[in-house]
Amino acid sequence: MDEAERKEFLSLLQLMWTIRAFEEKVSELYAKGQVVGLLHLGIGQEGVAVGTCRALRADDYVFGGHRSHAHAIAKGADPARLLAEIAGRAAGYCRGKGGSMHLVAMDVGCVTATGVVGGTIPLALGAALVCRETGKGQIATVFFGDGAGQVGPFHESLNIASLWKLPVIFVCENNGYAEFTPLSAHTLVSRLADHAGTYNMPNVTVDGNDILAVRGAIQEAAERARSGGGPTFVECLTYRLRGHYEGDPGKYRELSEVSEWKDKDPVARFVGVLKEKGVSAGEFAAAEQQARERVDEAVRFALAAPWPSAEEVRQQVFAGD
Numbered sequence: 022m023d024e025a026e027r028k029e030f031l032s033l034l035q036l037m038w039t040i041r042a043f044e045e046k047v048s049e050l051y052a053k054g055q056v057v058g059l060l061h062l063g064i065g066q067e068g069v070a071v072g073t074c075r076a077l078r079a080d081d082y083v084f085g086g087h088r089s090h091a092h093a094i095a096k097g098a099d100p101a102r103l104l105a106e107i108a109g110r111a112a113g114y115c116r117g118k119g120g121s122m123h124l125v126a127m128d129v130g131c132v133t134a135t136g137v138v139g140g141t142i143p144l145a146l147g148a149a150l151v152c153r154e155t156g157k158g159q160i161a162t163v164f165f166g167d168g169a170g171q172v173g174p175f176h177e178s179l180n181i182a183s184l185w186k187l188p189v190i191f192v193c194e195n196n197g198y199a200e201f202t203p204l205s206a207h208t209l210v211s212r213l214a215d216h217a218g219t220y221n222m223p224n225v226t227v228d229g230n231d232i233l234a235v236r237g238a239i240q241e242a243a244e245r246a247r248s249g250g251g252p253t254f255v256e257c258l259t260y261r262l263r264g265h266y267e268g269d270p271g272k273y274r275e276l277s278e279v280s281e282w283k284d285k286d287p288v289a290r291f292v293g294v295l296k297e298k299g300v301s302a303g304e305f306a307a308a309e310q311q312a313r314e315r316v317d318e319a320v321r322f323a324l325a326a327p328w329p330s331a332e333e334v335r336q337q338v339f340a341g342d
């Protein structure tokens with residue numbers, strides 16, 4: 022491993038640690054009532070977010086869903102402003118009015134996220150069309166879960182993206198469950214990338230807990246999109262180690278299943294890869310330490326930030342009287 026690769030790998034690890042530490046903190050704050058609302062954590066799925074976003078350009082666009090803290094941080098959003106947003110503070114990216122499920126960080130290309138399953142898939146096509154028409158080589162990427170495979174806009178979007186050869190990457194985080202329903206109970210299509218084949222779109226299924234496999238698949242997809250080759254569907258097999266939402270007792274999953282997936286934790290696995298490549302324990306520890314310090318700083322910032330004023334309630338919203 023040369024020096025450049027060593028640096029890049031350590032920075033991938035540090036980013037995964039930052040996301041893990043961030044979500045662990047959000048969970049703690051939620052338990053203490055310092056963060057409220059419905060929270061969906063992606064602990065265990067960090068390899069998909071980091072592997073994808075680190076294969077994109079800074080000026081590419083990203084769209085998320087209800088489990089999107091990781092996507093925003095991986096794309097470069099400031100954890101302090103993100104946490105302020107989740108905690109409802111005026112210093113947040115949307116002045117505290119978007120919260121956990123509507124993360125926007127336009128400074129780094131995170132256009133929007135939504136609680137509507139599959140809701141941002143068609144929006145990503147719009148961004149991709151703009152990217153193509155403006156000719157700067159930008160592309161759009163949209164993250165969604167396996168549950169989104171059953172909504173109409175998913176199919177309409179795959180069809181039109183393929184037909185129009187739009188520069189868009191569909192990243193399916195297949196964690197095996199839609200809320201409390203296993204994949205086998207909501208579709209007979211076990212390989213979700215097969216949907217893309219129906220629309221003649223290049224597609225691949227990768228181990229989503231292997232960050233390098235994800236990054237490789239996205240690099241290839243991004244190259245195709247930038248060179249006019251159109252969209253790609255990348256299905257990433259992964260698992261959420263927490264409940265569907267914070268507070269979900271998770272009774273619909275066998276403990277043995279959860280424990281098997283803990284053994285495939287993407288962060289620990291990548292540490293294993295780095296060890297094999299001769300990176301020292303001190304270097305991993307430093308990456309984790311720096312990530313945790315950054316998150317601690319984000320917590321201090323967010324909790325000290327002011328609340329939005331009452332007058333703001335009608336500003337920056339589409340609904341009114």
Ligand SMILES: Cc1ncc(C[n+]2csc(CCOP(=O)(O)OP(=O)(O)O)c2C)c(N)n1
Pocket residue numbers: 087088136137138139165166167168169172196198199200265
């Ligand atoms: C259009 C729509 N239908 C139903 C719901 C209720 N709902 C919220 S999350 C969820 C499951 C989503 O599963 P998946 O897309 O696989 O994402 P994951 O939660 O696994 O990340 C459902 C059905 C919703 N929010 N939007």
